Amino acid sequence: MPKGKRKGKSDRGRFDGSLHTSDDDSYNDNNSVISSYSENKSLEDGEDIEEFAHEQFEDKLIEMLDGLSQKSSQGRINCIQSLRKALIKKYVPNFVKERHFTICDSIEKSLKKGGGLEKAAAAELAPLISVQLGEEDAGEIVDKTLRPVLMTVACDGSVGAAARAKCCLALGMMGFLSGRQLGDTLSLMQNLETIFSASYLKGDGSIPNVTAEVANLHAAALSAWTLLLTNMPLGSLTDLMDSKALPSLDQLSELLESPHLEVRLTAGEALALIFEEGRKDSADFADDFAVYITDVIKKLATDSHKYRAKKDRKQQRATFRDILSYIEDDVVPDVTVKFGREVLMLDTWARRKQYDALCTVLGPGINIHLGENDLLRDIFEITAPIVQPHDTPAHAQQHMERCRKRLLNAAAFKARTISRAKNRDKRSDF
Structure with a gap:
């Protein structure tokens, strides 16, 4: 005797009049409807949907x-x-x-x-x-x-170099947010320098042979070092560099000769930030060095070597054109960041560095935290948003009501699905 055809998934949800249900089954079925109705009713009676979603x-x-x-x-x-x-x-x-x-x-x-x-x-x-x-x-x-x-x-x-790089970035961000004393910050910066100093030129002036993974580690350590530099007290940079507590401009400029793009870009940003902080103390900060470094940066800003990837050349030229513009003319390209109905202006190298570092940590959530996180708003000096005409109480109430209905429907659908799943007996197929 050939065996009957096995029922598929589509057959399970199909009502079959030949199947009989017992009194117990009917009782359970009614229970599922009543429980679903009561859950939906409680939501419709005014349960705080936002609180419900937050608890979940x-x-x-x-x-x-x-x-x-x-x-x-x-x-x-x-x-x-x-x-x-x-x-x-x-x-x-x-x-x-x-x-x-x-x-x-x-x-x-x-x-x-x-x-x-x-x-x-x-x-x-x-x-x-x-x-x-x-x-x-x-x-x-x-x-x-x-x-x-x-x-x-x-x-x-x-x-591994990748894990070490993540630790360097974490140290930089945590040190920046904690606002520790100058001595603690300097100690941390010196530890980071011991890592990226391996990309300095050798004693004979030759470029060290560094793998791509290790180069990313050096770039991460230098990026964290640069972020901590934005916390330096006003007027302290020149003294710290003269006392060799911080690396010299000549040492940092050696990183521009690295064969790895990330190291070159991060070194360029570090030099721009040092000039920005130094010129706050003295208008003629490192003028002699500026003449030398300008020629180096011009070559990087017009680099057209074919052995480098087209995307890398484009990114390098754009970055070093901005750095060159600042060192020569004191001009920082304005970058505008919009989040919600607010606008953040990144008009200094310090702010650009801080924003980029926070983007590395928060990724797509940066806009949410800029709107709600008091610490980030203090860092970027964001004031309370200006109330627009369409931000009236009536408009806000309508918006909240639409959101409430949408969340209400979603919660009711989920509750109904869970209730049905509990009372559906898939083993009753014959």
Whole structure:
């Protein structure tokens, strides 16, 4: 006897009149309808939809935190990356403040015992915690707890260059946000210099042979060093360079001869920032050096070597044209950033560097944090937004009502789907 045709997925949802249901089945079915109706009714009666969505978001964050302690290395990496993406999308300082000890402990364990990928993921998460906490005391605790282990990994030659680069960027951002004393900042900058100084010219004037991965590490260390330079007190730069607490302009200019694009670009930005800070102290800051470096930058701004990629040549020419314009004419190209109904002007090299560094940490979430994060608004001196005519209470109420209805429908659909799934018996196919 041939076997009957097996029912597919489409047959399972099809009503068949030959099937009989017992009283119990009917009772369960009614329960599903009543429970779904009651859930939807409670939502329609005025439950705060935003609070409901926020609670769901925090529940997911708690699940990610629980996953940071699992045995699987890949599982921990996935949870770290998911937590980082969630904290980028939403500003939740209170949630992070209540659990910063747990998060720091997990990051510290991953940095000490994890593999290269886990170390890199943990290093990416670390500065995000500082961004979320802002000027809270907990932010200083995070910096004090994680800085030693981040520095250990960054200086460890046995660790992969990619993970070390992430640690350097994390150290730069956390040091910038914490606003530590000048002595602590200088110590951190000197440690970073020991890393990127490997790209200085050799004693005989030859260019060191550096792989692409190591070059990215040197660029990351120099980028973090440059970010910390924006925290220098006014009038201190010249004295620090004269006392050799900071590298000289000649040493930094040697990095412009690197065969790697990222090192050249980062070195150019560092030199522009040094000139900007130095000219605040003295209008004729390093005039003799400016004449020499102008010729070098002109060559980079008009570079047309075919052995370099077309995209790299284009990026290099654009960057060094801006640097040349500043060194020669004191002109900084204005960059305008729009977020919401507000506008941020990046009219100095310091602001451009700070914004680029925060974009590296926050990615697409930078606009959200610029609008809500008080620390970022203080850094860029963003005042309260001007109320537009269409920002009237009536217009805002209509917008909130539309959002509420949309969220209400989404929540009701989810509740109905969950209720039906619980009461659907897929084993009743015959």
